[in-house]
Amino acid sequence: MSSEDVYYYSMKLLAIETSCDECSAAVLDGPVLKSVIISSQLIHNQFGGVVPELASRAHVELIVPVVADALKKAAESKNDMESIAVTFGPGLAGSLIVGLSFAKSFAAALGLPLIGLNHMEGHLYSSFLEKPEPRFPFISLIVSGGHTMLILVKKPYEHILLGQTRDDAAGEAFDKVAKLLDLGYPGGPIIDKLAKGGNPQAFEFPRAFLDDHSFDFSFSGIKTSVLYLLRKLGYTSDLKNSNLVNDICASFQSAVVDVLVEKTFAAAKEFDVKSISVAGGVASNSELRRVFTDRGSSEGITIHFPRPLFCTDNAAMIGIAAYFKIQKYGIVNDLFLKPVPNLALNF
Ligand code: KG4
Ligand code: ZN
Numbered sequence: 001m002s003s004e005d006v007y008y009y010s011m012k013l014l015a016i017e018t019s020c021d022e023c024s025a026a027v028l029d030g031p032v033l034k035s036v037i038i039s040s041q042l043i044h045n046q047f048g049g050v051v052p053e054l055a056s057r058a059h060v061e062l063i064v065p066v067v068a069d070a071l072k073k074a075a076e077s078k079n080d081m082e083s084i085a086v087t088f089g090p091g092l093a094g095s096l097i098v099g100l101s102f103a104k105s106f107a108a109a110l111g112l113p114l115i116g117l118n119h120m121e122g123h124l125y126s127s128f129l130e131k132p133e134p135r136f137p138f139i140s141l142i143v144s145g146g147h148t149m150l151i152l153v154k155k156p157y158e159h160i161l162l163g164q165t166r167d168d169a170a171g172e173a174f175d176k177v178a179k180l181l182d183l184g185y186p187g188g189p190i191i192d193k194l195a196k197g198g199n200p201q202a203f204e205f206p207r208a209f210l211d212d213h214s215f216d217f218s219f220s221g222i223k224t225s226v227l228y229l230l231r232k233l234g235y236t237s238d239l240k241n242s243n244l245v246n247d248i249c250a251s252f253q254s255a256v257v258d259v260l261v262e263k264t265f266a267a268a269k270e271f272d273v274k275s276i277s278v279a280g281g282v283a284s285n286s287e288l289r290r291v292f293t294d295r296g297s298s299e300g301i302t303i304h305f306p307r308p309l310f311c312t313d314n315a316a317m318i319g320i321a322a323y324f325k326i327q328k329y330g331i332v333n334d335l336f337l338k339p340v341p342n343l344a345l346n347f
Pocket of ligand 2: 119123144145280281312313
């Protein structure tokens with residue numbers, strides 16, 4: 001680890017993440033990732049969104065083989081594990097219960113300490129799965145299906161929330177616009193792909209910067225103006241494969257990216273930090289990565305992205321967050337840890 005605020009220690013840890021529709025397990029030794037298995041539940045795609053009851057049932061079937069695969073890939077035995085980390089919120093109640101029940105049983109059977117993690121802390125520290133790691137202090141932008149947050153991370157587990165979305169999350173806006181265009185679910189990767197063939201200046205969508213001093217976001221206005229445009233154009237799904245759709249995707253994506261990039265760089269300037277980490281599902285967006293990287297190199301700020309696999313939900317990020325949390329607080333949870341579907345990030 002590069003920063004003086006972090007010391008290295010070795011501890012074999014099994015991490016579990018089941019807060020939504022990804023069933024994932026990872027094995028780490030200290031901060032070193034030894035394996036990760038992510039099983040995405042494709043069953044939800046046909047319903048245009050995650051169906052909670054189906055998600056928890058799928059987790060019940062997947063959790064044992066996913067953990068077995070993660071241990072096998074790491075060439076470790078369960079008996080060699082020294083601790084277990086698990087997401088206990090925020091997320092879907094039934095999905096959280098499956099991961100938490102598994103983790104508690106595993107801990108009880110093997111006599112291991114248990115540590116509960118906030119899912120958002122996973123996204124917050126996910127850039128530490130890559131080299132070079134962010135240096136403290138850094139600005140973290142978390143853009144996922146459920147959250148859009150701008151955070152100043154001063155030291156490990158010392159962070160301040162600078163702003164968040166007042167309505168739709170960035171990923172939610174991608175998913176809703178894809179739904180308006182009848183493109184399928186999840187919408188982010190589809191829009192990302194179609195936007196490559198479109199003109200980002202074809203349509204002017206609003207950029208909601210709110211007032212000058214706010215680090216909050218708002219994405220519902222962009223989504224509504226896409227809806228009005230489609231009504232005006234008399235859009236039907238017959239037009240799905242046209243250049244028009246590519247242009248709408250490129251123009252919408254460009255509006256979202258502009259706001260995310262402007263606010264994040266404004267925060268870096270205000271707090272005089274030289275590292276930015278961008279994480280969460282939307283951080284795998286190719287245009288977002290390109291614009292952040294270009295702007296970072298022109299302003300002398302290093303931009304850190306996890307690889308796309310670690311942008312969407314996964315247990316590796318839960319494991320690396322546990323590494324930092326244990327340094328700060330030790331292992332404080334016990335087998336009475338309960339799922340908290342609306343768990344807030346502590347600031
Ligand atoms: O972090 P994540 O896996 O789950 C949550 O915790 O919400 O994020 C999922 C979100 C979805 O809204 C999805 O459409 C979006 O991330 N997403 C993308 C891309 N890949 C996933 N959005 C834009 N461009 C992408 N390439
Ligand atoms: Zn997430």
